[in-house]
Amino acid sequence: ETGVTQTPRHLVMGMTNKKSLKCEQHLGHNAMYWYKQSAKKPLELMFVYSLEERVENNSVPSRFSPECPNSSHLFLHLHTLQPEDSALYLCASSRWWVKRGYTFGSGTRLTVV
Amino acid sequence: GQQLNQSPQSMFIQEGEDVSMNCTSSSIFNTWLWYKQEPGEGPVLLIALYKAGELTSNGRLTAQFGITRKDSFLNISASIPSDVGIYFCAGSGSRLTFGEGTQLTVNP
Numbered sequence: 001e002t003g004v005t006q007t008p009r010h011l012v013m014g015m016t017n018k019k020s021l022k023c024e025q026h027l028g029h030n031a032m033y034w035y036k037q038s039a040k041k042p043l044e045l046m047f048v049y050s051l052e053e054r055v056e057n058n059s060v061p062s063r064f065s066p067e068c069p070n071s072s073h074l075f076l077h078l079h080t081l082q083p084e085d086s087a088l089y090l091c092a093s094s095r096w097w098v099k100r101g102y103t104f105g106s107g108t109r110l111t112v113v
Numbered sequence: 114g115q116q117l118n119q120s121p122q123s124m125f126i127q128e129g130e131d132v133s134m135n136c137t138s139s140s141i142f143n144t145w146l147w148y149k150q151e152p153g154e155g156p157v158l159l160i161a162l163y164k165a166g167e168l169t170s171n172g173r174l175t176a177q178f179g180i181t182r183k184d185s186f187l188n189i190s191a192s193i194p195s196d197v198g199i200y201f202c203a204g205s206g207s208r209l210t211f212g213e214g215t216q217l218t219v220n221p
Contacts, residue, residue, distance in 0.1 A: 004155075042213040043156075043201070056208075090155050101146045102209060104155030 003027045006091050006105035014113055015081060021108045023074040023091030032074040033102065034066060035090040043090070049074060050096050081112045119202050119212030126192055127220050134200060134215045135186040142204030145178050145185035150199045150214075159200075160187070192219050 004025045013019050023032065034046040048056035049068040063085075065077040074091055088109050092102035119136045126132060136145070144163055148156035160171050162178035162185060169176055175188045185204075189196055196219050202212040 006155075043211045045208075048208070092155075101144075101148075101158050101161055101203065101205070104148075104157070106153070106155050109153070 004091060004093055004103050004105035006089075006108050008108060009106065010109045010111075012111045012113060013078070013081065015083070017081075018077070018079040020078065021076040021089055021091075021110075023076075023093075023105055025072055025091075025093040025103070025105075027093060027103060029093035029095055029103070030071050031094050031096045032068060032071075033092040033094075034074070034076055035092065037088040037090055037107070039087075047076075078110075081110075083112050086110055086112045117202060117204055117210055117212040119215060121215060122213065123216040123218070125218045125220065128193060130192055132189040132192055132196070132217060133186060134202075135184060136202035136204070136212045137184045138204055138210075139183070140204075140206070141182040142206055142210075143182075144205035145176070146203040146205065146209070147174075147176050147185070147187045148201040148203060150201065152198070156199075156201055189217075192217075194219050194221050 007022045031050045033048050036044045036046055045058050046060045047066045052068045063080050067075040088107045090107045091105040094102045117136050117138050146161050147159045149159050150156040160169050160176040165182045166180050167178040173190045177186055199214040199216050201214045203209045
């Protein structure tokens with residue numbers, strides 16, 4: 001149990017589907033992050049939320065739409081994805097001052113067919 | 114932006130051998146962190162370093178925060194098969210910056 005729970009663990013979707021990834025933490029953290037991890041590539045920061053406000057969007061295509069309804073939950077809404085979007089999507093949380101690092105979830109393995 | 118150079122990219126070792134990996138940066142960091150990611154899981158924090166020169170151990174793992182604050186290394190002694198995974202360094206400024214990872218394979 002890492003303290004950050006991601007669902008689903010695995011997802012296969014067609015390019016015309018709409019799906020959502022969910023992340024939940026009850027660690028009392030006030031910042032949450034979405035990362036993309038592709039094979040043989042470093043971790044790519046996608047979005048950062050602090051106190052439920054999006055504070056960073058690293059040039060992510062609009063087919064990825066994040067939502068943070070409260071400090072414990074983070075969603076990533078997906079629509080009309082491309083095969084190259086297949087990857088492991090990791091959620092993380094932290095205190096806003098990151099000195100003690102991030103706590104990661106186990107990730108959602110996404111395959112776009 | 115800030116970049117971390119982590120080396121080596123991969124290591125293939127025999128069980129019982131010691132392992133060493135390092136990260137260097139062109140920028141100063143206030144905190145260095147080392148994570149391990151096992152297949153199908155997210156990264157898990159192994160060691161956090163908060164002061165230049167600090168040497169910290171966690172079981173068979175030892176990490177050091179470089180004096181210049183621009184580098185850190187991680188050593189694993191007497192490796193075992195369950196040490197397999199990807200090891201990431203991360204430097205903390207206003208945001209965590211991650212290295213590209215070291216893929217460790219341990220042959221029994």
